[in-house]
Amino acid sequence: MPGEIPAFLDPSQWLPVALNASPADVRRALNSSQPAEADFAALLSNSAGDLLEELALRAQELTRRHFGRTLSLYIPLYLSDYCSGGCVYCGFAADRKQTRHKLEPDEMVAELDAIKAMGFSEVLLLTGERTPHADLDFLVRAVETAAQRFAAVTVEAFPMQAEDYRRLAQAGAVGVTIYQETYEPVQYENMHRWGPKRDYANRVETPARVLEGGMRTVGLGALLGLSDPLFDSLSLYRHAMHLRRRFWQAGVSISFPRVCAQEGGYNPPFPVDDSMLARIIFAFRICMPDVPLVLSTRETPKFRDGMAGVGINKMSIASRTTVGGYKAPVESPDGQFHVNDDRDVESFCAMLKGKGLEPVFKNWDKVYRD
Amino acid sequence: MNDGLKLNLGGREFDSRLIMGTGKFASTEIMIDAIRASGTQLVTVALRRFNRERPSDDLLGPLLKLGVTLVPNTSGARNSSEAVRAAMLGRELSGSPFVKVEIHPNPHHLMPDPIETYEACRELAKHGFIVLPYMPADPVLAKRLEDVGCAAVMPLGSAIGTGHGLSTAEMVRLIIADSGIPVIVDAGLRAPSEAAAAMEMGCSAVLVNSAIAAAGHPAEMAAAFAMAVKTGLAARRAGLMSRSDHAVATSPLTSFLAGA
Numbered sequence: 001m002p003g004e005i006p007a008f009l010d011p012s013q014w015l016p017v018a019l020n021a022s023p024a025d026v027r028r029a030l031n032s033s034q035p036a037e038a039d040f041a042a043l044l045s046n047s048a049g050d051l052l053e054e055l056a057l058r059a060q061e062l063t064r065r066h067f068g069r070t071l072s073l074y075i076p077l078y079l080s081d082y083c084s085g086g087c088v089y090c091g092f093a094a095d096r097k098q099t100r101h102k103l104e105p106d107e108m109v110a111e112l113d114a115i116k117a118m119g120f121s122e123v124l125l126l127t128g129e130r131t132p133h134a135d136l137d138f139l140v141r142a143v144e145t146a147a148q149r150f151a152a153v154t155v156e157a158f159p160m161q162a163e164d165y166r167r168l169a170q171a172g173a174v175g176v177t178i179y180q181e182t183y184e185p186v187q188y189e190n191m192h193r194w195g196p197k198r199d200y201a202n203r204v205e206t207p208a209r210v211l212e213g214g215m216r217t218v219g220l221g222a223l224l225g226l227s228d229p230l231f232d233s234l235s236l237y238r239h240a241m242h243l244r245r246r247f248w249q250a251g252v253s254i255s256f257p258r259v260c261a262q263e264g265g266y267n268p269p270f271p272v273d274d275s276m277l278a279r280i281i282f283a284f285r286i287c288m289p290d291v292p293l294v295l296s297t298r299e300t301p302k303f304r305d306g307m308a309g310v311g312i313n314k315m316s317i318a319s320r321t322t323v324g325g326y327k328a329p330v331e332s333p334d335g336q337f338h339v340n341d342d343r344d345v346e347s348f349c350a351m352l353k354g355k356g357l358e359p360v361f362k363n364w365d366k367v368y369r370d
Numbered sequence: 371m372n373d374g375l376k377l378n379l380g381g382r383e384f385d386s387r388l389i390m391g392t393g394k395f396a397s398t399e400i401m402i403d404a405i406r407a408s409g410t411q412l413v414t415v416a417l418r419r420f421n422r423e424r425p426s427d428d429l430l431g432p433l434l435k436l437g438v439t440l441v442p443n444t445s446g447a448r449n450s451s452e453a454v455r456a457a458m459l460g461r462e463l464s465g466s467p468f469v470k471v472e473i474h475p476n477p478h479h480l481m482p483d484p485i486e487t488y489e490a491c492r493e494l495a496k497h498g499f500i501v502l503p504y505m506p507a508d509p510v511l512a513k514r515l516e517d518v519g520c521a522a523v524m525p526l527g528s529a530i531g532t533g534h535g536l537s538t539a540e541m542v543r544l545i546i547a548d549s550g551i552p553v554i555v556d557a558g559l560r561a562p563s564e565a566a567a568a569m570e571m572g573c574s575a576v577l578v579n580s581a582i583a584a585a586g587h588p589a590e591m592a593a594a595f596a597m598a599v600k601t602g603l604a605a606r607r608a609g610l611m612s613r614s615d616h617a618v619a620t621s622p623l624t625s626f627l628a629g630a
Contacts, residue, residue: 065531068394068583119424151418216448217477244478249448251477290478356396362421362428367455368446 002185003200008242009183011234017041018230026051030058035287040237043283044230049275055282059311062289067313070358072292073345074122074152074316075115078323078336079103079142083128086193087181089226089259089266091321091336092128094195101323102133108142112149114326118318118345121362122152124177126336129197130158140171147172152364154219158196159206165213172369176210177219178203179257183235187227187269207243217251218243219294224277225259225268233280240288253292253314256281258299274303278311285311297341301351304341309357317341317348377575379552380467380500380521382439384411387569388599389441389554391579393419394531395588398432404582405436408592414441414470414577417460430464441502443470450489457494469494470524471503480530484511488518495519504556507538512545512553522551524577527568528558531580535564539571546572562591562598569602570610 014037017025021042029039030051042048048055080102083092103111115123125142127134139157146153155168156177165176182188185200192198210218220239222232240252258277259268272280284293295304295312297319304315320326321335343351349359376383389412395401405413413433421428433440442460447453450473457469471494473487474480482504488511494501500521505511507525515523525542528534535558536542546553552574559565565576578595585591 064584065533065580068580069396070394116423119427121421121424121427249475249477290480353397358395358397360419360427361424363418364446365418365420365456365459367417367459368448368452 002189003204005183005185005235006201006204009204009235009238011183011231011238014038014041014234015230018044018234021045021047023047023051030054030286037234037237037241040283040287041234043286044233044279048283049279052275052279052282055279055286056310059282059285060309062285063309063311063313066290067292068358069309069356070313070360071308071352072122072314072360072363073120073348074124074154074314075118075120076124076126076156076296076316076319076321077111077115077146077326078126078321079108079138080127080131080134081323081336082131082133084131084195085129085197086195087197088191088193089223089268090128094129100133102138103142103324105141105145107324107327108145110327111324112146116149118326119361120345121150122154122364123150124154124156124316126155127157129195136160136164136167140167143168143171143173147366147369151362151366154217156219159203160209160213162209162212165210165215169214170370172366173215174364174369175217175219175251175253176207176215177221177255178206178210179219179221179223179255180204180232180236180239181223182227182232183222183239184227184231191226204239207239208246211243211247211250216249217253219253219255221255221257223257223259224272224280225270227270229270229272229276229280233283237284237287240291251292253294254284254288255294255296257296277303278307281307281311297339298337300340301343305351305355308352308355317343318345377552379412379502382500384439386411386596386599387575387603388565388596389414389556389575389577390582390592391577392416392429392433393579394583396583398426398429400588401429401583402432402436404588404592405433405438407589408582408596410592410596411438412441412468412575413438414443414579415464416443416445417456417463418446420460420463434464439468440464440466441468441470442466443472443504444490445472445474447473447490448475448486449473449483450486450493453486453490454493457490457499458497461499467498468500468502471501474530482506482526484508487511488514491515491520492518502554507541507545509541509544509548512549516549516551520551522554522574523549524554524556526557527555527564530557532558533560533581534558535560536567536571539567542568542573543571562594565595566598566602566605569599570606572606575599 018041025042029042154175294314419429444453444456512523528537554575555568556577
C-alpha cells in the first residue's frame with residue numbers, strides 16, 4: 001500500500017490554480033507584497049510560463065535584495081557508494097553491478113585537504129542508504145574530520161532519528177539535506193523498490209527530526225522528473241512553510257535536483273524542461289524571498305549561468321559525484337549522477353564576476369559551533 | 371542624547387555619522403570604492419566573512435588597509451554565548467575594541483532577539499568592549515542596554531534588506547527622547563532622504579548597507595547618503611519649525627494685546 005500524503009503537505013486544493021491560473025492571476029502574484037499559496041500556485045501555471053521574463057525580473061530583484069550581488073559556493077564529497085536502497089533512478093542503487101567504495105580514514109583526510117586547497121569553506125558530505133560500511137558512526141567520524149578543516153559542514157545521507165542528528169551536530173555539522181524525491185505517494189512507491197526508503201511517511205517526517213536534533217538548517221527538495229512537477233512543487237512549498245512555522249529558529253533551504261540520464265539509462269516519467277525548471281525556481285524565489293535556493297552541477301553551464309543571482313543564490317562547483325576523486329582519480333568513473341557543469345573553481349568564479357556577482361566561499365564560522 | 375560636533379562612541383570621536391555595512395557587494399573593489407566615497411570612518415563586517423585562507427574571499431584584509439575603524443559583528447549567532455565567542459574572536463583578529471552585537475535566531479527575517487542581545491551586551495561590556503547592539507525599536511530595551519554599558523543603541527528602521535525605511539519612526543522617537551547614549555538607526559533604510567529624516571529626528575548616526583550595495587552605482591549612492599546625513603544633522607541643528615495640524619495666521623488673533 002502506498003503511503004498517504006499528510007494533510008499539511010497535500011496540494012490538492014491548489015492544483016487547479018496551478019493548472020488554470022489566468023495571466024491576471026499571475027500578475028497579481030507578481031505584484032503582491034506578501035504572496036500566499038494561491039500566488040505560488042499561479043506562478044507555476046502555464047500563464048506564468050508566458051510571462052517568464054517578468055518572473056525572472058522579479059526573482060532577480062528579490063534575490064538581490066535578500067542575498068545581495070553575491071553567490072555562495074559549496075562542494076560535495078561522496079564518502080561511500082555502498083547502498084542498500086533500490087531507487088529506480090539512482091546510479092548507486094544496490095542492484096547496480098559495480099564495484100563499491102568508501103573512503104578510509106586516510107583517504108578522507110586526503111580528499112578533504114584537496115577540497116580545502118581548492119578554496120572551499122563549506123563541504124556537503126554524502127552517502128547512500130544505511131549499510132554496515134557507511135553507518136552513523138562512519139558519518140560521525142567523517143563530520144569530525146571535516147569540521148577540523150571547514151567552517152561549514154553539512155550532510156546528505158539516510159534518514160535518522162533526532163538523537164542521531166544530535167550526534168552529527170555535536171560532531172560539527174550545521175545542516176542536513178534530505179530530499180523527499182517525490183511527494184506523490186504512488187510514484188514514491190514505484191520509485192523505491194525495497195528497503196527502508198520505501199517508507200514514505202518516515203522520509204517525509206525526517207526534516208522535522210533533523211531540526212529536533214539541533215541542526216541549524218535543513219535542505220529540502222523534490223527530484224524533479226519523478227512525478228507531476230506541479231504536485232511536487234506545491235507540496236515542497238507546503239513542507240518548507242510547515243517547518244518554518246514549527247521550528248522558528250530553523251533555516252530552510254530548497255534545492256532543485258532534476259533527474260538526468262545516468263548509468264542504466266533511466267528516463268524520467270515526467271521530464272521537466274529548462275523553461276519549467278526556471279518557472280519553478282522563480283515561483284519559489286518570489287514567494288519565499290528570504291529562503292536560500294540551491295542549484296547543483298547536474299545542470300548545464302548555460303542554465304546555471306542564467307539562474308545565478310536570478311532566483312538561485314547558492315551553487316556547488318567543481319563537483320565529483322564519485323566516491324572521492326578530488327585528490328586522486330577514481331577507479332570507477334561512474335558517479336551518482338552525471339555532472340553537466342564540469343568547470344573548475346576559477347573559471348566559474350570568472351563567469352560570476354563577469355555577471356557582477358561576488359562568489360562567496362566563507363559565510364560561516366567555526367566559532368558558532370557549540 | 372549625543373549631539374556634540376562629533377559622534378562619540380565609548381570615548382572615541384568620529385566626524386562622519388554614516389556607518390557602513392560591507393555585505394552584499396558585487397565585489398570587494400566596489401565595496402571599497404563605496405566606503406571611500408561615503409567618507410565613513412566606521413565600518414561593520416561580519417566575522418563569518420573573515421577568510422584568512424582565501425584572500426580573494428576575505429573582507430577583513432582589505433578593510434584593515436583602508437584606515438577606517440572596524441566594528442566586527444556577530445551576524446550568525448543565535449544566542450548570547452555564540453555572540454560573545456564571536457565578539458572575542460573578532461576582537462582578536464581585527465584588533466578593534468568595537469563590536470556590533472547581532473543576534474538573529476531566525477535566519478530568514480533576521481529580527482534581533484531582545485533577550486539574547488541583552489545578555490550578550492551585558493557580558494561584552496564587562497569585558498571592555500565598545501558595544502553597539504542591533505536591536506528591535508523598543509524604548510524599554512534601549513534603556514536596559516544603556517544601563518548595562520552599551521556605547522550606543524541601534525534600533526532597526528525596518529527589517530534588514532527590506533528597504534522599508536523608518537517604519538519604526540514612532541518608537542525611535544521615544545528611544546531618542548530618553549536616551550543618554552547615541553541612537554543609531556540600523557537596517558531598512560532605502561533612500562538618502564530616509565537617512566536625512568533619521569538625523570532630523572535626533573539620531574546620532576545611521577548605518578546603511580543594502581541600499582548602497584544594491585544600488586545601480588554604489589559609490590555614488592554612498593556619497594548621496596553621506597550628504598543626506600550631513601543635511602539632516604544640519605537641519606536639526608538649525609532648529610526645525612514645529613509641526614501644526616492647522617494653518618497658523620501670520621497676524622495672530624492676540625496681536626492687539628501687544629504693547630498693552
